[in-house]
Amino acid sequence: xxxxxxxxxxxxxxxxxxxxxxxxxxxxxxxxxxxxxxxxxxxxxxxxxxxxxxxxxxxxxxxxxxxxxxxxxxxxxxxxxxxxxxxxxxxxxxxxxxxxxxxxxxxxxxxxxxxxxxxxxxxxxxxxxxxxxxxxxxxxxxxxxxxxxxxxxxxxxxxxxxxxxxxxxxxxxxxxxxxxxxxxxxxxxxxxx
Numbered sequence: 165x166x167x168x169x170x171x172x173x174x175x176x177x178x179x180x181x182x183x184x185x186x187x188x189x190x191x192x193x194x195x196x197x198x199x200x201x202x203x204x205x206x207x208x209x210x211x212x213x214x215x216x217x218x219x220x221x222x223x224x225x226x227x228x229x230x231x232x233x234x235x236x237x238x239x240x241x242x243x244x245x246x247x248x249x250x251x252x253x254x255x256x257x258x259x260x261x262x263x264x265x266x267x268x269x270x271x272x273x274x275x276x277x278x279x280x281x282x283x284x285x286x287x288x289x290x291x292x293x294x295x296x297x298x299x300x301x302x303x304x305x306x307x308x309x310x311x312x313x314x315x316x317x318x319x320x321x322x323x324x325x326x327x328x329x330x331x332x333x334x335x336x337x338x339x340x341x342x343x344x345x346x347x348x349x350x351x352x353x354x355x356x357x
Contacts, residue, residue, distance in 0.1 A: 191328040196259045196289075197225055198244035199236035201282035206232045206267045209260040211327045213245055221313035223295055226306045232267065237297060237309055242281035245293040245311075250323035250334035255286065280315060290324055292317045 192211025200206055212226040223245060227234050237243045248256055257263070258270045265272075275287040285292035295311030302308075323336040 188329050191326050191333075194248045194256050194325040194327050194332065195225075196244075196246040196248060196255060196286065197227065197233055197237075198246060198284045198286075199233040199240065199242070201240055203268055204236065205271065205284055206236060207244075207259050207270055207284070208233050209256045213247070216310060221316075222298065222310060223293065223313060224308055224310045227309055228305055229302065229307050230305070234307060238300065238307075240282065241297045242279075242283050243295050243297065243309065243311060244279060244281075244283040244285045245291075245295060246286040246289040247291040247293075248286075248325040249288065249290050249319070249321050250325050250336065252286075252289070252325055253332050256325060256332060285317065288319060288321070289317075290319055290321055 190211075193213065195210055195213045196207050197210050197213075198205065198207040208227070208231055210225060210227070214224050216222040216224045225243070225245065227237065233243070246255075252274075255274055258265055258273070271284060276284040277287055277292075279285050279292075279294035281294050281296060283294060285294060293313055294315040296314050297309060298312045299310040300307045301310070323334055326333050326335045
C-alpha cells in the first residue's frame with residue numbers, strides 16, 4: 165500500500181449542512197442493500213454503490229455503522245445490491261424507513277428470491293447483485309464495504325430510479341437520451357459550423 169504522509173487539519177472548516185448541500189448536487193442511482201438470512205433480514209436505501217473493479221468484478225458501498233444492515237453484513241459476510249427501476253419508488257421509500265417499517269417488514273409488498281449467499285434479491289430490479297464481503301474499511305460514521313460479485317441477475321428494463329436534490333427522479337434511457345442530445349450540444353456544433 166502506498167501511503168503519502170500528510171498533515172491532517174484538526175479543525176473542521178466545513179459544516180455538515182454545507183456538505184449535505186453540496187452532495188445534493190450529485191445525482192445518484194438508487195439501490196437497496198439487503199443483508200441477513202432467513203427471517204433475520206433487513207435492508208436500506210442507498211445512493212453510495214460504486215463499481216470498484218471489473219476484474220474481478222467488485223463493488224463498494226458506504227454503510228452507516230449504526231444502520232441495522234451493518235452488523236448483518238459483517239456477521240454473514242454477504243450483501244445484495246438491488247439497483248431500482250423507475251417504478252420501484254415504493255421499495256426505495258420502504259427501505260429508507262418511510263412508514264416506520266424495520267427489518268423483515270420492509271420486504272413486504274415486493275417479490276424476493278434468495279441468492280446463493282442467502283441474502284434477498286429483488287425480483288424486477290434493473291440488476292440484482294449477490295456480493296461476498298471482501299473487506300470493510302471503517303472510517304468515521306461509516307464502513308466502506310467492498311464486495312466481490314458472485315452472481316448478477318439483470319432485467320431487460322431500462323428506466324432507472326435516481327436521487328437528485330432531495331428527490332427521487334426517473335431516468336429513462338430512450339426518452340432522456342434524446343432530450344439530452346437536443347440540449348447538450350449547441351446548434352452550431354451540430355451543424356458542423
